[in-house]
Amino acid sequence: MRNASLIGLGLAGFAGLVFALFASIESEHVEAQSAANRAVESADAPKAIGPYSQAIVANGFVFAAGQIGTDPKTGTLVEGGITEQADQALKNIASVLKASGSSTDDVVKTTVFLADMNDFAKMNEVYAKHFRPPFPARSTVQVARLPRDAKVEIEAVAVVKK
Numbered sequence: 789m790r791n792a793s794l795i796g797l798g799l800a801g802f803a804g805l806v807f808a809l810f811a812s813i814e815s816e817h818v819e820a821q822s823a824a825n826r827a828v829e830s831a832d833a834p835k836a837i838g839p840y841s842q843a844i845v846a847n848g849f850v851f852a853a854g855q856i857g858t859d860p861k862t863g864t865l866v867e868g869g870i871t872e873q874a875d876q877a878l879k880n881i882a883s884v885l886k887a888s889g890s891s892t893d894d895v896v897k898t899t900v901f902l903a904d905m906n907d908f909a910k911m912n913e914v915y916a917k918h919f920r921p922p923f924p925a926r927s928t929v930q931v932a933r934l935p936r937d938a939k940v941e942i943e944a945v946a947v948v949k950k
Contacts, residue, residue: 830887833880834858837935842884850888850946854901855880856938870907870939874914877942882918885946894946895924901941905930911940 828843829835833855836842843852857866857873858880866876882892902911908928916923924944934941 828852828884828888830883832860832883832887834860834863843888845888845948848948849896850885850890850894850944850948852881852884852888852944852946854899854941854943855884856935856941858936858938865936865938870902870904870910871914873938874911874940874942875918877938877940878914878918881942881944885944888946888948890946890948892918892944892946893920894949895919895944896947897925897945898927899943900926900928901931901934902928903931903934903937903939907939 824846826845827841828845828850830842833842836853840853843850845851855877857876858864859866859876860880860883866872878892885891885894900911900915902908905928911928931941
């Protein structure tokens, strides 16, 4: 009985040691990821209007925050409709990607948020002018409302050029 108790204690101690070791490795991994993250800011794109970055570079990718059709010089939505706003949103993304060391040619995934799905075809025409085959994977969804009552917001994930 005593031997069984000692074995149990030994196994519990060993399990605790293994747990502590993996916790330490995971902690170092998280710290290494955090240290490798880099915020991106482009003067040629609208400044962030909240507690977020225009983009973050991490693990070889650029994660660009959503952009609406804001003119970076005036800070207001461009005049016109979905066509003009989609064009400006994609220009803003291109500026952020350039500042990160990437470009629209390196985009692998986008998400398009539309205030009205009836604008899909017009947005798609503009979108096709900013990307070349192979086109990025994409999701498009209609949302109830966008910042500043914009008609479209687009976010992107791209590979960082080496």
